[in-house]
Amino acid sequence: MLNWRKRVAIRDHLAEANLFLRRTIVALVIVLVLIGSLVKNLYHLQVDKYQDYQTRADGNRIKVQPLAPNRGLIYDRFGRILAENSPFYSLEVVPEEVNNMDNLIVELSQLIELDQDTIEDFKKNVAQQRRKFKPVTLKSQLTEEETAILSVNQHDLPGAYIEARLKRYYPYKDLTTHAIGYVAKINQQDADNLELEGKSANYEGTLDIGKLGVEKYYESILHGQVGYQEVEVNNRGRTIRTLSQQPPKPGQDLVLNLDIDMQQLAKDALGERRGAIVVLDAKDNGILALYSNPSYDPNLFVHGISSKNYKALLDNKSRPLINRTTQGRYPPASTIKPHLGLLGLEENLVTTKTRIWDPGYYQIKGIEHKYRDWKTWGHGWVDIYRAIEESCDVYYYDLAVRLGMDKISDFMTQFGFGELTGVDIYEETSATMPSREWKYGRFRQPWYAGDTVSIGIGQGYWTTTPLQLATSVSVLANEGIHYEPKLLKATQNETGVLPVPAQDRPPIQINNTTNWQVIKTAMQGVVEKVTGSGHKAYQGVEYHAAGKTGTAQVIGIAQDEEYDAEKIAEKYRDNALFVGFAPVDEPKIAVAVVIENVGGGGKNAAPVARTMMDYYFAHYEEAKP
Amino acid sequence: MSAEVGRKPNIWQKIHIDRPLLAGLLTLSIVGLFIIYSASGQDWDLIIRQLTRLGISLGVMFAIAQVPPSFYQRWAVPFFIIGCALLVGVLVFGVIGKGARRWIDIGVTRIQPSEIMKLAVPIMIAWFIARKPLPPKIGYSLFGLALIIIPTLLIAKQPDLGTSLLIATSGLFVIFLSGLSWRLISGFVVAMPAVGAALWFFYMHDYQKNRVLTFLNPESDPLGAGYHIIQSKIAIGSGGLWGKGWLQGTQSQLEFLPERHTDFIFAVFSEEFGLFGILALLSIYLYIVLRGMVISVRAQDAFSRLLAGSITLTFFVYVFVNMGMVSGILPVVGVPLPLVSYGGTSMITLMAGFGILMAISTQRKVFTS
Numbered sequence: 001m002l003n004w005r006k007r008v009a010i011r012d013h014l015a016e017a018n019l020f021l022r023r024t025i026v027a028l029v030i031v032l033v034l035i036g037s038l039v040k041n042l043y044h045l046q047v048d049k050y051q052d053y054q055t056r057a058d059g060n061r062i063k064v065q066p067l068a069p070n071r072g073l074i075y076d077r078f079g080r081i082l083a084e085n086s087p088f089y090s091l092e093v094v095p096e097e098v099n100n101m102d103n104l105i106v107e108l109s110q111l112i113e114l115d116q117d118t119i120e121d122f123k124k125n126v127a128q129q130r131r132k133f134k135p136v137t138l139k140s141q142l143t144e145e146e147t148a149i150l151s152v153n154q155h156d157l158p159g160a161y162i163e164a165r166l167k168r169y170y171p172y173k174d175l176t177t178h179a180i181g182y183v184a185k186i187n188q189q190d191a192d193n194l195e196l197e198g199k200s201a202n203y204e205g206t207l208d209i210g211k212l213g214v215e216k217y218y219e220s221i222l223h224g225q226v227g228y229q230e231v232e233v234n235n236r237g238r239t240i241r242t243l244s245q246q247p248p249k250p251g252q253d254l255v256l257n258l259d260i261d262m263q264q265l266a267k268d269a270l271g272e273r274r275g276a277i278v279v280l281d282a283k284d285n286g287i288l289a290l291y292s293n294p295s296y297d298p299n300l301f302v303h304g305i306s307s308k309n310y311k312a313l314l315d316n317k318s319r320p321l322i323n324r325t326t327q328g329r330y331p332p333a334s335t336i337k338p339h340l341g342l343l344g345l346e347e348n349l350v351t352t353k354t355r356i357w358d359p360g361y362y363q364i365k366g367i368e369h370k371y372r373d374w375k376t377w378g379h380g381w382v383d384i385y386r387a388i389e390e391s392c393d394v395y396y397y398d399l400a401v402r403l404g405m406d407k408i409s410d411f412m413t414q415f416g417f418g419e420l421t422g423v424d425i426y427e428e429t430s431a432t433m434p435s436r437e438w439k440y441g442r443f444r445q446p447w448y449a450g451d452t453v454s455i456g457i458g459q460g461y462w463t464t465t466p467l468q469l470a471t472s473v474s475v476l477a478n479e480g481i482h483y484e485p486k487l488l489k490a491t492q493n494e495t496g497v498l499p500v501p502a503q504d505r506p507p508i509q510i511n512n513t514t515n516w517q518v519i520k521t522a523m524q525g526v527v528e529k530v531t532g533s534g535h536k537a538y539q540g541v542e543y544h545a546a547g548k549t550g551t552a553q554v555i556g557i558a559q560d561e562e563y564d565a566e567k568i569a570e571k572y573r574d575n576a577l578f579v580g581f582a583p584v585d586e587p588k589i590a591v592a593v594v595i596e597n598v599g600g601g602g603k604n605a606a607p608v609a610r611t612m613m614d615y616y617f618a619h620y621e622e623a624k625p
Numbered sequence: 626m627s628a629e630v631g632r633k634p635n636i637w638q639k640i641h642i643d644r645p646l647l648a649g650l651l652t653l654s655i656v657g658l659f660i661i662y663s664a665s666g667q668d669w670d671l672i673i674r675q676l677t678r679l680g681i682s683l684g685v686m687f688a689i690a691q692v693p694p695s696f697y698q699r700w701a702v703p704f705f706i707i708g709c710a711l712l713v714g715v716l717v718f719g720v721i722g723k724g725a726r727r728w729i730d731i732g733v734t735r736i737q738p739s740e741i742m743k744l745a746v747p748i749m750i751a752w753f754i755a756r757k758p759l760p761p762k763i764g765y766s767l768f769g770l771a772l773i774i775i776p777t778l779l780i781a782k783q784p785d786l787g788t789s790l791l792i793a794t795s796g797l798f799v800i801f802l803s804g805l806s807w808r809l810i811s812g813f814v815v816a817m818p819a820v821g822a823a824l825w826f827f828y829m830h831d832y833q834k835n836r837v838l839t840f841l842n843p844e845s846d847p848l849g850a851g852y853h854i855i856q857s858k859i860a861i862g863s864g865g866l867w868g869k870g871w872l873q874g875t876q877s878q879l880e881f882l883p884e885r886h887t888d889f890i891f892a893v894f895s896e897e898f899g900l901f902g903i904l905a906l907l908s909i910y911l912y913i914v915l916r917g918m919v920i921s922v923r924a925q926d927a928f929s930r931l932l933a934g935s936i937t938l939t940f941f942v943y944v945f946v947n948m949g950m951v952s953g954i955l956p957v958v959g960v961p962l963p964l965v966s967y968g969g970t971s972m973i974t975l976m977a978g979f980g981i982l983m984a985i986s987t988q989r990k991v992f993t994s
Binding site for chain 1: 758759760798801802803804856858859860861862863864865866875876879880881895899900903904907911914915918921922927930931934938941945948949952953954
């Protein structure tokens, strides 16, 4: 009986085989049920939820990368480039491709200068970076020489690359800073603002943003539209291939009214002196020159200014960071006498025949205090022409008191005093056109007649910016037509140039329009009459100009005390001012000059204004009759 | 008696190879090579190594097929005792790898005693149960259970919970197939959850409970334990009905799927060949299981039947556990997809098991009266 042990001889083999068969069938049923449950679940995944998982699979592999648009360029009115995007070279290392990092650094430092801090920072960045195929910057802003040396040796330096990036560059450096401003890295505050304005998406991939001047004001035009590319990536984020691309739309170029030569001229004319020069195209108040001295190099900010350099700018006593043309609050001094004279004529408080006796001082009835004329012994009998030509103070003390502050305030506001000019940069102050309400609000004090006396010669509470002065004189020259001063002349893209129309404000309406001519004639006398306060500076000009000098006290001079420039510390010396326009008949250019702490306006500011006008008449086609 | 009796043995029977079973195994292995090629990112080195391993495994299978089944019956007890001794040895002198102690270094190579037990346990239990007439008495069956528990606990201690459970299962299959009374089986089915609940409430610490919860629901930890299973489900789901095509699976080719050419190779297959591909693959597995069942039903004695049946069902359990874990209905335990996943000593053990099946299928004793 085979080889079974004897004691199992009683088993029933057939029954056992049948039992096993039944159990195997049960097992088979269970197997089929389990396979069925597997298939049911797989059907659920692959058919019911197919779309869902398909989307998630694509979400894994497809990443959308932003492509930053190229920023629009900025040109001056003659097409000279003021802000460009130029390549900057940096040395980058891909850790994954480097055999021995320490050796590479040693080799590199034999070729170019690498200080210890740079190397430490780099090593820290490499250690922190998890994606070893992504480049890490070792040194940015390579010089041309360094770029050349590295390029020649690149084949010996596996893993080291020279990367070119576009960065903003301002070729005229400090010459354009206060007008154009600059771009710099987007900081948290910028990012928050973009988020608030709903522009975050458009700035994905953009590194820099306009921080100042035109760069900031026209950010939305200059920036352009972000593009995207869809790339397929693997699980480590490495790009495998590009699937589709929507190219970015570059920003539009800006053409400014600015003339960089005139800008240079303004800088040269001021030299070491602190001050501001504004030159307007009198036809539409396009800004030909907007220069504040001293200035600074905006390129420092583009790459992130070092704290040392920034501190130096902050601590500089001449305060280069202030844009004097739009943020400097200067007493207008006598430069506003033409405006006040016009109001006097308009109110019939004076006529061209009216003469006033100037004994050298003015007194309000019943008050002892003497308001002095700049000419100690007085001008004698003066009419409105002489009052402007020779800048008689007493005439205007009297006129201002008779006009009263309310009328002065209302009328001067129409010239733009005490208001933002509408210039296309954000760095602007409205300065102060005082009024009763203003003084009460500010000092909780009523307006005194004595306050009005000072207003008559553009002193006291009244402050203006050089741009306001230039605009107001342009309004005078154009007999009340008021355009906002603008830097932007046109925008430009691949389809062509699109001029930007001038923005006008309500014109000044006066009852007797011949009064304009009276004032303009008086201003012409300032530079053309031998007795005029600006005559010396304008000797021998070949065009007819009109202007007004101003000399602003920076500190109060005590009664009976003589102003003596030699004895006073420089920072307390008078500010020199001059406003003017030309030609008188058909005004084409308006100028305002303010020079700080140099003394008289006729002597110091008027020659600078003339320089600007001369240049205009020598070089501009439209200046020729 | 079976139909082959009396017929002249052909060449395949002489070399003890079951042709239908071999055809199924080879088909599966070839499918496996194609998927490994895709999952590894067209790595020929890997294919060469897998081919080598396949060759060795087939050699082992062939060698074992030549050994008469009675040999295992005779050596069942020593085999089992040596296996258990090695498991104790592992716990004492074992080499640590991947956080567990699973290998013994015997100088020339490392051996993994738990692999030996994958065969030693069903052989031992089959021998033990087949000693007495079937169905076994309840007390005798419980004795068999005790024999299963010894190696199970030793392996669980390594720790290798997945393998220990699979080995226990292979032993339990023997007892099930031997005709253990349904009353006892239903008793166990009812008792298991009760024991689990008792462990949960009275024995386990919070951190252990947390571990069990993550084990049962990996998606609660999407960056850790859940990452594998989430990526795997995305791969399977995005394959759809027809799949993305061979070498075209984005989840696998772009390496979002972890363990692509080993434990999670089924996800690669599902992504590239879709539901219809899966049905084809399942058909091959089912075919092998059916062939195994046919062999065990036709086997001549109780020991052979029980052993062949257990080997066949255990094979299916590997397939089910792997597919179930990759498609997210079972917890993740490190079980490869038989004959398709790359590498592992498990392939040799698996083929050794099929070698035993072939021996049972072809080495039939001619009855004389």
